[in-house]
Amino acid sequence: MNWRNLFWVECRKLRRSKVIWIAVAAVFLTAGILFVGGLEVYHGSEVHYGLKVMRDGMRYLENAGWYMDEVQPWTFFFVIPGMTALFGSYLSVREQEEDTMKSLRLIPLQEIDLMRVKMILTLLFSIGLSMLCFGITFLTEAVLHIEDLSASFVFMLWKEYVLGGIGIFFAVFPIIAFAAGRQKNCWSVFLFTEIYSVFGLFAGMADRVKDFYPITAVFNVSGYQIASMERRMISVVVLLLCGCLGIFWIRKKCDMIRGEKRNGTK
């Protein structure tokens, strides 16, 4: 089966599952909660961070860009990693759970191709969720104060969201790959990813550790965190290493299955 067919088949299978709609609902709800949180009035000195400004005595939401900026860390720490890991492990484990793997092997089908397509779908899912966050926050900001939003500011935040979505996939890819190899259930993957993300809050407090910890490295790469080129490169390397680790585990899993098949035919 070629790639296009595999991709089409996976998309058709997803049509029957509610996982995407539930993730979309979770993103909307999180954005809604943060909107309510933004109704609070900010008290303190004026803060300038990049193109972002916070002024004393104004509601958080009244500061142009606050909402687009604030949704990023919360969704990238707690929502998108968990959802991406859940989605990735759901895709890779469901063939075993629903016992469709035997039928797929009869086609015949290379497991490595199947896993590759599943992981590409997971990457698209992660980017899609972060783009949804961007869409919701941008539309809200546009309704609240369109005149204060400059094109450069919106483009900068768009870039942060896109790179954040890609980075989160790389950060959680080893977990998904490991779970797929060991046939771990989705609970363990989801729970472990959430704990892994909570650890990121602490890694973010230590100056050097945040460049190396995958979840916080995403913020360096996306540009949410203002960092030097050297630190950004370290974070890029860390995320690429995560990707390599994930690929290694996926290949190991597929080799194991191939070995089992070969032994079975003997």
Add this chain to the structure above:
Amino acid sequence: MLRLIETEFYKLRRKKSVWMMVLAAFLMPALSVCYFGYLGQAEVEPAQFYKWSAFGYTTWIILPVILGIFATMIVYEEKRLQIVRQIWLVPVKEESYFFSKFCMILVLSVGFMMLTAVASVLCSVLPGFVPFRLEDMMYLFEKCMEIGILLAFAMLPILALAIVGSGYVMPACMTVVYALAGFFLMPVNMYVHPITSMGAILIRKKDIPGLLVTQESCVGKAVLCIFVWDIISFGLVKYQLSKRK
């Protein structure tokens, strides 16, 4: 009812992921040692240390997520293996089924917080951040017990969602949103969400430092909020299960 709870315990023996959940109780106390060690503070105010190790992320994010996943897991696994049909054949009443699951959540919640309290004492006293004082420990254990009990009640809507729904993705995703909502609504309104209402009960004596609140703590309103959410959850479960049976 007691037999049902006993059966639930027997079923849990085979689940290794529960042990992984329990291990998370040591996460924040260990991280608190790293944090205060990194700051280089020789002596820390006990309430400040315990706020980090037990009343912070553990209460607002880690334990709600763990309880939500646990609730989803114990309900979904029975549905997947079609054990739930056999349970209705016994027959077991809807209320008994719901309360047996709730008891499991309560036991995990209280056990988790007690473990967090023990780990907090060890992590604060052994490295010398906090002097060994009985009243500080009593304060910690009392608060942890309160959190354990209240959070089990606050997580009932997620248990109801897991029982009413057919899959596991929905309650698992809603767990994260529900926990985040508790975290964010605290400074806005404490009496609309069960987790923030739990916060209002916890700070009634104003003895937890650093919690951002904009309203006066009113225990009555907080209890009412949790009660209303729990009654709605129970009603929903009762209605759905009786319809399905």
